[in-house]
Amino acid sequence: MVRFLVTAQYETAIVKDYRSIQAVLHKFPGSVVYFNADSRMPAGTLDQVVKSVLSGKEKHGADVGLLSYNNDPDQARRYLLDIGITCGYITLNIGFEKSARIIIKALEAAEARGDRRFVRVRVPRGKASLNIITNADGRPLSGTILDISEVGMACILDTDYSVGTVFPDIQLRLWGTLCNASATIAGKRETPQGKVSVLLFEKFTDGGVRGKVYSFLQRVMQHEVDSLL
Structure with missing residues (x-):
């Protein structure tokens, strides 16, 4: 289900310890939380946690739903x-x-995606890089990826290239996983970190490459939540 929601362009992760839910919601305000109603919590704990999230909505803006294999109309009511x-x-x-x-209909009603069209993550330090084979001399151009989505990425390249430059052969290293893509420089901006190039991917025709990008997005989002536990 998590992977399905990520591919549907919803930022999604699992909170593995219900005792950390308030910290997660304050870090990610406006979230939608689905609790597992079948989880093994001490008696009455699920009700307490759900009520505490609902009562704190003015602070974190979270909405709440429940998932269960128990088709009990009385419990649902x-x-x-x-x-x-x-x-x-x-x-x-x-x-x-x-x-x-x-779930998708409920998320749409809650406007959970906001104004975003695509899930984009900020890359943890050292977890994503790229190499580009250029036509100039055949030597690879390297760079650091700052953020990435299904449609493109922001990165700092070792060499400056103009807007409109096409890179047909880019090797991405995403948390140790390699995949290849092609992209075009769509824009540039100056930042304290250096000159950032914004690259737009050519549409992925290889489902395996798209899957690796989604796996990376999911892993980064889960890492952000796990760091709060």
Whole structure:
């Protein structure tokens, strides 16, 4: 489900310890949280955690939903009407495809994506780089990737190239995983880190390359959440 939501361009990660949920929500305000209603928590803990998130909405702006394999209408009614969750009680045993469609509709209603069209992540230091084979002398041009999405990346190149330059052969190293892409310099800007080049990818025709980029996006987002635990 996490991978599906990332490919649908929603920033998604798992909070592995419910006791850290408040820290995560203050770091990422305006989130939508889906709790696992089937998780093994001490009796009454899930209700307490859900209520604490709902009561703090003015501070962090989070909405809440529940996921469960338990098709219990009384439990669903209690969470929806008595406790007041805002993003649905979704029964997973109806099948992945139907569950996913319901979650997407709930996220759209909550405007969870905001103004973003694509998930973009800031790259942790040392976790992404690139090499480009240029036509000039055949030697690779290297660079550091600052942020990346499915459609492009911002990077600092070792050599300055003009806007409109096409790089047909770029090797990306994304958290140790290699893949190849082609891209065009669409813009440049000066920053304290140096001159940043914005590259737009040619549309990925290889599903394997697209999958590696999505895996990297997912891993970075999970890393950001895990660092708060």
